[in-house]
Amino acid sequence: MKKSFVLLIMIVCVFTSCRKNRFGVLVTSIVTIQAKYPTTYSQPLSSGANITLTNITDGSIKTATTNSDGNAIFSDVLPGSYTISANKNLSAAEALALTGISSAVTLNGVQNTATVVGSQNITFQLQLQGSAVGGLVIKEVYYTGSRTPSGGTYFSDQFVEIYNNSTDTTFLDSLCIADAFGNAGLINATSLPTPFNTDNTSVYVSSIWQIPGTGRDYPLAPGKSIIIAQDGVNHKDPTLNPSSPVDLSNAEWETFNQRSDNRDADAPAVPNVTRLYFTGGFDWLLPVFGPSIIIYKANFASLQQVAIPGATPTTAPRIKVPNNVIIDAFEALKDGSSGNFKRIPIALDAGFIFVDDTYNKQSVRRKTATTINGRRVLQDSNNSTADFAKIALPTPKGF
Numbered sequence: 001m002k003k004s005f006v007l008l009i010m011i012v013c014v015f016t017s018c019r020k021n022r023f024g025v026l027v028t029s030i031v032t033i034q035a036k037y038p039t040t041y042s043q044p045l046s047s048g049a050n051i052t053l054t055n056i057t058d059g060s061i062k063t064a065t066t067n068s069d070g071n072a073i074f075s076d077v078l079p080g081s082y083t084i085s086a087n088k089n090l091s092a093a094e095a096l097a098l099t100g101i102s103s104a105v106t107l108n109g110v111q112n113t114a115t116v117v118g119s120q121n122i123t124f125q126l127q128l129q130g131s132a133v134g135g136l137v138i139k140e141v142y143y144t145g146s147r148t149p150s151g152g153t154y155f156s157d158q159f160v161e162i163y164n165n166s167t168d169t170t171f172l173d174s175l176c177i178a179d180a181f182g183n184a185g186l187i188n189a190t191s192l193p194t195p196f197n198t199d200n201t202s203v204y205v206s207s208i209w210q211i212p213g214t215g216r217d218y219p220l221a222p223g224k225s226i227i228i229a230q231d232g233v234n235h236k237d238p239t240l241n242p243s244s245p246v247d248l249s250n251a252e253w254e255t256f257n258q259r260s261d262n263r264d265a266d267a268p269a270v271p272n273v274t275r276l277y278f279t280g281g282f283d284w285l286l287p288v289f290g291p292s293i294i295i296y297k298a299n300f301a302s303l304q305q306v307a308i309p310g311a312t313p314t315t316a317p318r319i320k321v322p323n324n325v326i327i328d329a330f331e332a333l334k335d336g337s338s339g340n341f342k343r344i345p346i347a348l349d350a351g352f353i354f355v356d357d358t359y360n361k362q363s364v365r366r367k368t369a370t371t372i373n374g375r376r377v378l379q380d381s382n383n384s385t386a387d388f389a390k391i392a393l394p395t396p397k398g399f
């Protein structure tokens, strides 16, 4: 009997008197929740975030909104264990100011156990997280090639650079890169635009290469890029082309087109992307008059193989890549009057870029829209005319 009474007193204490001091005054704390934006954002603290403080024991809920200092202040918080959660919706305009990318995003944050004891003035910091704003983009395409000292043509130094233009680390595993079928312009008097241009729902590609990996093997941090070289070697080497503008021996990847005649050498220091489909010659030669390139993720077996209208039956089919799996598209054509030769649907790329000549070392590079905490955010309006600039020399990993 006595034992039970003591136990009862203890239970009552747990639920009542522990919240009061020995004079019977309620003991409460002032709890400040500070909401923090992801570190890739232009501001550290989030104002206008909705904060919910939930008492784990009795389920009672308090809510508040963070002020201009990113703080939500809760007074009269009873001792106990709490879950803190936060939600903040950013409009496209707000996201543009914070991330450089105009795209609405929802941010959330949760701390499952926040303990409040006695009378405190305590601050909890809550990290907001959301899906990545922005994505992978094609940053630079060096397709023109160069001249050798004796005036010969050299195109093995081509490369494509892919940049993480988002706020978060992204994984390159299974990313595919492919070149669209079709002429870049009036290469000769009888050149015709691609017969696939009647379908604006897909891009029809000639060759496809894929980055290997099973999902999380090849992370790419925000503001970082990779080079996919036609050949991952120092092209300035005297045995290659001393007049080449690039050393690609540090490229992340190269296209190795394995052939029985060994016409394409496998640079041992540079890993090879996987050849999924190939209709070219000795190597992954991009059209020096202007290539159109897409990056996408899709299972190769799920893609339709389509015969080229009007081509001979022995001509290899092209691979139809639907717009909705394409992450980024780039189009270069022969010159400013080649617009009717577009190979990429307007929905993916409303324009095209061009350079002055073939084999003149010029490159095309995506413009920088803004810089946030040292991270360049590249311009991506889905229009290569506006987003790319012609530059005199290629700038792998550079600006």
Ligand SMILES: [Ca+2]
Binding pocket: 229, 230, 231, 232, 254, 255, 256, 257, 264, 265, 283, 284
């Ligand atoms: Ca190669």
Ligand SMILES: [Ca+2]
Binding pocket: 232, 254, 256, 266, 267, 268, 269, 270, 271, 272
């Ligand atoms: Ca290699």
